[in-house]
Amino acid sequence: MPTIRHEIHINAPIHICFDLARDVDVHTETTAKTKEKAIDGVTTGLMENGDTVTWEAVHFGIKQRLTAKIIDMNKPYDFTDVMLKGAFHSFIHIHEFIESGSGTIMKDTFSYKSPLGFLGIIADKLFLEKYMKRFIVNRAYELKRIAENR
Numbered sequence: 791m792p793t794i795r796h797e798i799h800i801n802a803p804i805h806i807c808f809d810l811a812r813d814v815d816v817h818t819e820t821t822a823k824t825k826e827k828a829i830d831g832v833t834t835g836l837m838e839n840g841d842t843v844t845w846e847a848v849h850f851g852i853k854q855r856l857t858a859k860i861i862d863m864n865k866p867y868d869f870t871d872v873m874l875k876g877a878f879h880s881f882i883h884i885h886e887f888i889e890s891g892s893g894t895i896m897k898d899t900f901s902y903k904s905p906l907g908f909l910g911i912i913a914d915k916l917f918l919e920k921y922m923k924r925f926i927v928n929r930a931y932e933l934k935r936i937a938e939n940r
Contacts, residue, residue: 792919793901798930800894802937807894808866808887810933812837817845820932824848824925831857839863842874849877849921858883879903879910896933898926 800807810816813836814828828834830844837843837860844857856876863869866887873881881902888895904910904918 791901791903792914792922793899794919794923794926795900796898796923796926796930798896798934799890800896800934800937801892802894802940804887804889804894805866806937806940807896807933808869809836810937811885811887811896812860812863812869814843816933816936817929819936820929821847821925823928829855839869844875873902877905879905894937896930898930900926 814832814834818827824847826845826847828843829846831842833843839860839862842857842859844855846853846855848854854877856878857874858871858876859874860869860871868884868886870882870884872883879902881900883901884897884899886897886899888897900922902922904914906913910918
């Protein structure tokens with residue numbers, strides 16, 4: 791089960807970073823390259839503990855759907871979402887926020903299991919883990935840009 795970890799310092803208060811990270815509209819903006827849009831569940835605004843969202847996006851040239859649920863939230867310090875349905879066998883994404891001086895350290899920990907058994911493990915090594923790392927890092931830099939320009 792690959793685990794991707796990323797940490798970034800954002801020059802914005804913790805509550806701003808926390809809210810931006812759980813905002814469906816901001817998620818859509820920060821994932822424009824994959825044409826993500828919320829099509830079911832919470833489709834706009836801030837997600838709360840217990841909320842679900844179904845995303846539609848294009849990855850590897852294929853339109854896909856993924857349903858995620860927030861299973862834990864401790865405002866404004868962390869929240870965790872898991873995949874209920876989608877292309878992965880499973881995933882858990884932990885979002886953490888730590889006050890640091892006048893800013894915030896945002897940490898992502900994304901653990902996933904690919905489908906298709908041994909073929910999924912090969913896909914992880916060949917391209918999927920790098921793709922997911924790039925996706926998480928790019929989204930973090932977009933959140934940083936938005937937070938620091940508010």
